[in-house]
Amino acid sequence: MKSLKEIFRIGKGPSSSHTMGPAHAAEIFARRNPNAKAFEVTLYGSLAATGKGHLTDEAIIEVLSEIAPVEIVWQAKTVLPYHTNGMRYKAFDAKKQVVDEWVVYSVGGGALSEGKGKDDMFYTTPVYQLSTMKEIQDWCEKNGRGFWEYVDHCEGAEIWEYLHEVWTTMCHAVEEGLENDGVLPGPLNLSRKAGKYYIKAQSYKTSLQSRGLVYAYALAVSEENAAGGTIVTAPTCGSCGVMPAVLYHLYKAHQFSERKILRALATAGLFGNVVKENASISGAEVGCQGEVGVACAMASAAACQLFGGTPSQIEYAAEMGLEHHLGMTCDPVCGLVQIPCIERNAIASVKAINASRMALRRTTNPRVTLDKVIETMYETGKDMNAKYRETSQGGLAVKIVCT
Numbered sequence: 001m002k003s004l005k006e007i008f009r010i011g012k013g014p015s016s017s018h019t020m021g022p023a024h025a026a027e028i029f030a031r032r033n034p035n036a037k038a039f040e041v042t043l044y045g046s047l048a049a050t051g052k053g054h055l056t057d058e059a060i061i062e063v064l065s066e067i068a069p070v071e072i073v074w075q076a077k078t079v080l081p082y083h084t085n086g087m088r089y090k091a092f093d094a095k096k097q098v099v100d101e102w103v104v105y106s107v108g109g110g111a112l113s114e115g116k117g118k119d120d121m122f123y124t125t126p127v128y129q130l131s132t133m134k135e136i137q138d139w140c141e142k143n144g145r146g147f148w149e150y151v152d153h154c155e156g157a158e159i160w161e162y163l164h165e166v167w168t169t170m171c172h173a174v175e176e177g178l179e180n181d182g183v184l185p186g187p188l189n190l191s192r193k194a195g196k197y198y199i200k201a202q203s204y205k206t207s208l209q210s211r212g213l214v215y216a217y218a219l220a221v222s223e224e225n226a227a228g229g230t231i232v233t234a235p236t237c238g239s240c241g242v243m244p245a246v247l248y249h250l251y252k253a254h255q256f257s258e259r260k261i262l263r264a265l266a267t268a269g270l271f272g273n274v275v276k277e278n279a280s281i282s283g284a285e286v287g288c289q290g291e292v293g294v295a296c297a298m299a300s301a302a303a304c305q306l307f308g309g310t311p312s313q314i315e316y317a318a319e320m321g322l323e324h325h326l327g328m329t330c331d332p333v334c335g336l337v338q339i340p341c342i343e344r345n346a347i348a349s350v351k352a353i354n355a356s357r358m359a360l361r362r363t364t365n366p367r368v369t370l371d372k373v374i375e376t377m378y379e380t381g382k383d384m385n386a387k388y389r390e391t392s393q394g395g396l397a398v399k400i401v402c403t
Helices: 016-032 045-050 056-064 133-143 147-155 158-179 194-202 206-226 242-254 258-278 292-306 311-323 341-361 370-383
Strands: 010-012 038-044 070-075 086-092 098-108 111-113 230-232
Touching (some): 010 158, 016 038, 016 056, 016 086, 016 111, 045 070, 056 070, 133 147, 133 258, 133 370, 147 292, 158 194, 158 206, 206 242, 206 341, 242 258, 242 341, 258 311, 258 370, 311 341, 311 370
Antiparallel strands (some): 010 230, 098 111
């Protein structure tokens, strides 16, 4: 498996696969063709189907137009073999002859691939030799260590500096989201709600205040993402509100030290990494179960660890977080990362805390393992009709009219 830096990417929303990934690809192609006289970029599958709402074209044009004019071609009905988020970049000379052509895929969480395995320009030597939760749990039990210690064992001291930057960015996104108000970009004219939820939560009794604050924090980050603000993929932009909401709340309410928060982040990233390695975190490939579902699993594991959970209990918390999102579709209204995405982050945040509490109370071994749920999630996603995999051609996306 790759470094946790691949799971936790700092960047601007609204979409990791449809905005961050294509923008990065455009930057690479621009460096390859600094003297081009024109560009043509063809978007396929999900990228074409929801690209306008996700600002895919704007992200690409912003980069390439500094060199030459850019034409975007939309091919929503064509899916390239390797992944539904395919892109074909072409560069032309003054005689309109193609001087460079490149096919690349945005595979989720801001990551890119050429679909060439070890010959891929994005291939890196694995940082983690173990890639299933069973293998990692066995390592922890054999060595008397926790999940975060396995991260430290594989990544070294360097990862903690990066996770500090991740945590700082998450906190800033929460705080910015609580302060900002107004209407989010796009035809839905959706009003920001985080600040109002936060104010109302202050007046709740203690038993209800905790949940109200978690809702507010998740909405804050998700709304920042929808507005194109700076966030951390955890594991994606569309699910970026879950982890910060849970950790920020526990940090504030229970006075956990930053060191413990960073260790919880490491564990959460490890769990997200296992899902990415063995299944997918791309809504265009497996639906929202691979985004919000995985985010919930990551946050469940983090919360359980903070409250003193054993490796077995932490694994069980993550298993519940993902299991109870199996089958969740990705049907963004108007192709925007707003409805139902923003509220889903809030609901999943509370579910993560509930899952951690259930896991801490369990005294018997569960019948279902996280590895089995990951396998099931991937199979379910592959069986899911393409209408429900980030194409805005089914579900809520066709029930609400975009003006």
